[in-house]
Amino acid sequence: MAASGALLVMGVSGSGKSTVGALLASQLGWKFYDADDYHPEENRMKMGKGIPLNDQDRIPWLCNLHGILQRDVASGQHVILACSALKKVYRDILIQGKDGAPLKCDESGKEEKLAEVKLLVVHLTGSFEVISGRLLKRKGHFMSPELLQSQFDTLEPPSAPENFIQISVDKNLSEIIATIMETLK
Numbered sequence: 001m002a003a004s005g006a007l008l009v010m011g012v013s014g015s016g017k018s019t020v021g022a023l024l025a026s027q028l029g030w031k032f033y034d035a036d037d038y039h040p041e042e043n044r045m046k047m048g049k050g051i052p053l054n055d056q057d058r059i060p061w062l063c064n065l066h067g068i069l070q071r072d073v074a075s076g077q078h079v080i081l082a083c084s085a086l087k088k089v090y091r092d093i094l095i096q097g098k099d100g101a102p103l104k105c106d107e108s109g110k111e112e113k114l115a116e117v118k119l120l121v122v123h124l125t126g127s128f129e130v131i132s133g134r135l136l137k138r139k140g141h142f143m144s145p146e147l148l149q150s151q152f153d154t155l156e157p158p159s160a161p162e163n164f165i166q167i168s169v170d171k172n173l174s175e176i177i178a179t180i181m182e183t184l185k
């Protein structure tokens with residue numbers, strides 16, 4: 001990605017988004033955001049009780065993340081976001097906000113569209129068995145492992161014309177990072 005833009009690491013809970021995103025950001029010197037840190041308390045409590053989030057819970061959270069990406073990208077930053085972004089419509093919100101790119105006024109008062117966020121999507125894919133095994137071992141996290149089936153049910157894997165690659169979670173972390181680095185060349 002020669003021009004400034006954002007890289008989304010997406011996938012179901014436990015697919016390795018936070019681990020891969022943070023490692024990649026530290027190697028590239030890019031800014032890193034973990035979408036989990038931006039869930040409102042109600043969303044965390046809901047997930048903690050084993051209740052899956054719905055569109056109403058997720059849309060304001062995704063709009064907020066879109067605003068963060070847009071500000072950073074507009075200022076020339078390279079950013080990495082680790083975010084479940086399970087549905088195509090959720091990824092569209094990250095790119096262009098809820099109702100398409102918002103309008104802003106230029107100095108002459110003329111309205112113009114803010115640029116969309118240029119997004120490369122990295123989808124971490126894996127079987128229910130492998131990922132649930134990792135979730136069961138993960139400690140100190142608010143997400144209930146029982147929610148994993150609903151994450152798989154909700155998942156709409158990225159497809160053309162989305163700008164994406166998919167990488168198996170069966171690869172080790174250095175292989176995953178190397179594949180992403182290769183794509184960025």
Ligand SMILES: Nc1ncnc2c1ncn2[C@@H]1O[C@H](COP(=O)(O)OP(=O)(O)O)[C@@H](O)[C@H]1O
Binds near residue numbers: 170
């Ligand atoms: N490629 C990998 N190989 C082995 N273990 C991994 C890999 N990626 C992540 N993990 C481990 O799996 C667990 C879930 O990873 P995490 O980054 O928390 O996932 P997510 O952010 O998608 O919920 C963590 O304990 C992490 O150390």
Ligand SMILES: O=C(O)[C@H](O)[C@@H](O)[C@H](O)[C@H](O)COP(=O)(O)O
Binds near residue numbers: 013053085143
């Ligand atoms: O959209 C959602 O339902 C949530 O974002 C969910 O997908 C996410 O997985 C949780 O925030 C738990 O965090 P981990 O993905 O780190 O388990």
